[in-house]
Amino acid sequence: MKKSILPLGVFLILCSAALSLAQWTPIGPNAAPSGTPGINSLFISGDTLWSSNNIFGAHYSTDFGQTWCETGMTSGDIRGIAKTNNIVVTASTTNIMYSSNSGIDFGGTAQLNTMLDLDMGTNLAIVGSASGLYTSINLGYGWSRPITTGRFSSVAISGNVMFAGDSTKVIRSTNNGANFTNSLTSRVVTSITTIGTVVYACSGSGIDYTTDNGVTWNAMTTEFGFYKITKKGSDFYATSGSNIYKSTNNGVNWSVTYAGNVAATEIVSDNNNIYAIVNSQFYRSSNNGASWVNYPYHFMQAYTAYKTPTSLLTSTNTPGIYRSTNEGANWNIHFGGVTNVRCFSTRGSTIYAGNSPYDGGVAMTTNDGINWSGFGLGGYAVYAILAETPNLVVSTYQHDIWFKESLAGNWWQANINNGFNIYALAGKDSIVLAGVATSGIYFSVNAGLTFGRTFAFTGSVGSIAFMGNYAFAGLSNGIIISSDKGYSWSSVVFPYGNVNAIAVSGNIVFAGTEKNGIFISQNLGQTWRNINGNLGKRISVNKLFVSGNDLYAATYTSSVLKAPISTLVGISNTTNSDIPDEYTLSQNYPNPFNPATKINYQIRNTGFVTLKIYDMNGSEVAELVNELKTAGSYSITFDAGKYNLASGVYFYKLNTGEFEDTKRMVLIK
Numbered sequence: 001m002k003k004s005i006l007p008l009g010v011f012l013i014l015c016s017a018a019l020s021l022a023q024w025t026p027i028g029p030n031a032a033p034s035g036t037p038g039i040n041s042l043f044i045s046g047d048t049l050w051s052s053n054n055i056f057g058a059h060y061s062t063d064f065g066q067t068w069c070e071t072g073m074t075s076g077d078i079r080g081i082a083k084t085n086n087i088v089v090t091a092s093t094t095n096i097m098y099s100s101n102s103g104i105d106f107g108g109t110a111q112l113n114t115m116l117d118l119d120m121g122t123n124l125a126i127v128g129s130a131s132g133l134y135t136s137i138n139l140g141y142g143w144s145r146p147i148t149t150g151r152f153s154s155v156a157i158s159g160n161v162m163f164a165g166d167s168t169k170v171i172r173s174t175n176n177g178a179n180f181t182n183s184l185t186s187r188v189v190t191s192i193t194t195i196g197t198v199v200y201a202c203s204g205s206g207i208d209y210t211t212d213n214g215v216t217w218n219a220m221t222t223e224f225g226f227y228k229i230t231k232k233g234s235d236f237y238a239t240s241g242s243n244i245y246k247s248t249n250n251g252v253n254w255s256v257t258y259a260g261n262v263a264a265t266e267i268v269s270d271n272n273n274i275y276a277i278v279n280s281q282f283y284r285s286s287n288n289g290a291s292w293v294n295y296p297y298h299f300m301q302a303y304t305a306y307k308t309p310t311s312l313l314t315s316t317n318t319p320g321i322y323r324s325t326n327e328g329a330n331w332n333i334h335f336g337g338v339t340n341v342r343c344f345s346t347r348g349s350t351i352y353a354g355n356s357p358y359d360g361g362v363a364m365t366t367n368d369g370i371n372w373s374g375f376g377l378g379g380y381a382v383y384a385i386l387a388e389t390p391n392l393v394v395s396t397y398q399h400d401i402w403f404k405e406s407l408a409g410n411w412w413q414a415n416i417n418n419g420f421n422i423y424a425l426a427g428k429d430s431i432v433l434a435g436v437a438t439s440g441i442y443f444s445v446n447a448g449l450t451f452g453r454t455f456a457f458t459g460s461v462g463s464i465a466f467m468g469n470y471a472f473a474g475l476s477n478g479i480i481i482s483s484d485k486g487y488s489w490s491s492v493v494f495p496y497g498n499v500n501a502i503a504v505s506g507n508i509v510f511a512g513t514e515k516n517g518i519f520i521s522q523n524l525g526q527t528w529r530n531i532n533g534n535l536g537k538r539i540s541v542n543k544l545f546v547s548g549n550d551l552y553a554a555t556y557t558s559s560v561l562k563a564p565i566s567t568l569v570g571i572s573n574t575t576n577s578d579i580p581d582e583y584t585l586s587q588n589y590p591n592p593f594n595p596a597t598k599i600n601y602q603i604r605n606t607g608f609v610t611l612k613i614y615d616m617n618g619s620e621v622a623e624l625v626n627e628l629k630t631a632g633s634y635s636i637t638f639d640a641g642k643y644n645l646a647s648g649v650y651f652y653k654l655n656t657g658e659f660e661d662t663k664r665m666v667l668i669k
Contacts, residue, residue: 026067028300037300060536069538079115087140089139130151131150146178165201169186169187184217188204206223235289240264243264303315305544312327323369349366377402385425392407400422401425416434432447467504515538583658
């Protein structure tokens with residue numbers, strides 16, 4: 001018999017460490033309610049690149065800007081960002097925000113009028129604004145306003161000296177911002193940058209520098225105006241107009257290393273790379289400016305992700321359904337008059353979309369998302385659609401559940417209770433489960449015609465999914481599981497609430513949360529571990545969707561993400577503290593495979609175990625396990641490439657002395 005689901009209150013083990021091999025790729029479109037998301041500023045702290053965004057707040061990257069991770073600042077026009085140790089300070093057009101835990105959470109510390117620049121030192125911080133200067137002596141936790149007028153577009157800190165520049169001069173303070181005096185005059189200052197112990201001032205007149213914290217200044221170049229400067233090794237790089245320039249002789253001569261046709265602004269560097277912002281686009285050079293690569297960033301609040309055999313669909317609160325036929329390399333907008341599409345479902349060659357909350361109703365397409373038309377329930381906000389069950393069933397906001405017994409027939413309202421908000425549906429054969437906000441989970445055995453409540457709950461149900469006879473539901477306070485198709489439910493220990501997404505692949509369950517990322521269970525929800533991988537600690541998920549061997553995630557600010565399931569399921573060959581009550585040999589995953597696949601098994605009693613691979617003729621081709629094993633659950637990877645095997649059908653056999661089982665798998669090269 002299968003291991004039973006543990007009852008409410010029984011403690012289960014959670015493996016919270018993220019799998020090091022979990023690698024997510026951002027593939028979604030870059031879009032926002034108004035305008036296009038772009039990067040305002042960059043800041044390097046150690047091996048981490050931080051950025052401020054004009055719509056979606058602040059992000060950071062640990063892979064040179066290829067993937068941007070969410071922070072606790074997920075909205076707002078953030079103009080500047082800086083980090084010292086665990087302290088992160090951001091500033092927007094209206095507020096200065098402070099984080100003491102490396103950007104996981106932020107709190108407001110001061111209000112201002114249009115922030116223009118930001119810098120931090122060992123203890124000091126300074127912000128330039130459209131109405132004066134703001135200074136801090138405790139790394140941004142508290143602020144003073146020593147100057148209340150003037151537009152200061154650039155600031156910097158060198159040791160214990162603060163610098164600020166406006167359209168006529170550079171001023172400095174040597175007493176923690178108590179007062180400022182003139183340092184460099186007759187300059188239309190565009191930026192001030194500290195590199196080591198040298199301070200550089202870029203202006204319309206060229207570049208000036210000081211080695212004594214502003215007591216004296218020298219002209220590096222007066223060739224033309226520069227916007228921003230950085231240094232890598234012994235070479236200088238600077239932006240001017242639409243170009244990026246390089247100097248190999250301390251600024252005496254400059255040559256173009258990147259020629260553009262739009263404004264080149266921000267430029268920073270570390271020991272390995274140079275990063276630049278050109279027309280709000282992100283560029284990186286890893287070869288000292290010889291070539292530059294544009295890394296598209298993917299900032300969007302993606303409400304859903306859905307894969308058909310030939311296209312990938314998603315949506316946000318801007319008009320239209322986004323469609324890609326090349327796994328996110330390019331996106332086109334279809335059905336431009338509709339916003340806030342929250343769900344998709346397929347029956348045959350027809351795809352249905354639920355629109356919420358402003359346009360409302362159900363839309364449909366018969367040509368893979370190219371053209372869409374209305375399909376009824378206009379004006380109702382539709383959050384979930386079941387097209388795979390005998391009836392077409394949809395759930396709505398404040399208007400309960402509706403169904404069609406035939407696609408050409410009328411819409412009928414189910415019998416739950418008028419006025420409920422229903423965010424989640426799941427179907428298996430004629431069984432339909434509905435997650436009702438503030439009420440619980442409702443159960444239908446006749447494809448949605450009538451419902452009865454099976455689980456009472458005063459919170460919200462974010463998602464439901466079936467795995468055979470099991471069902472999993474994500475709640476605002478955790479996860480519950482049913483072993484009888486949703487008729488009865490039990491809780492499992494899950495560390496976070498606001499579980500917005502549940503997805504299933506074979507015997508694997510994925511859970512997506514708000515703020516805390518994505519989790520996986522391979523033992524029916526009894527233990528969970530985080531699989532954020534390269535996404536950082538604070539990714540927020542709206543929907544998860546499994547297609548073939550891949551998992552897709554629609555996120556709050558990082559658009560659509562994709563990861564091969566094979567990179568998410570890796571478990572070490574160690575026992576689970578819960579002793580299995582049966583022997584099992586699971587089907588390998590993926591199957592078919594090339595060249596590697598995983599084989600999971602569990603043993604009830606300690607004993608000698610063998611796991612061997614055989615070809616169609618019954619000849620042994622590989623021995624994976626041949627040793628004493630303690631009772632527990634195990635996983636092992638079989639890499640056919642190591643054995644030089646040809647394409648074909650193979651068998652794997654588990655033998656424990658008390659138990660023997662053989663399963664079939666297919667290698668396709």
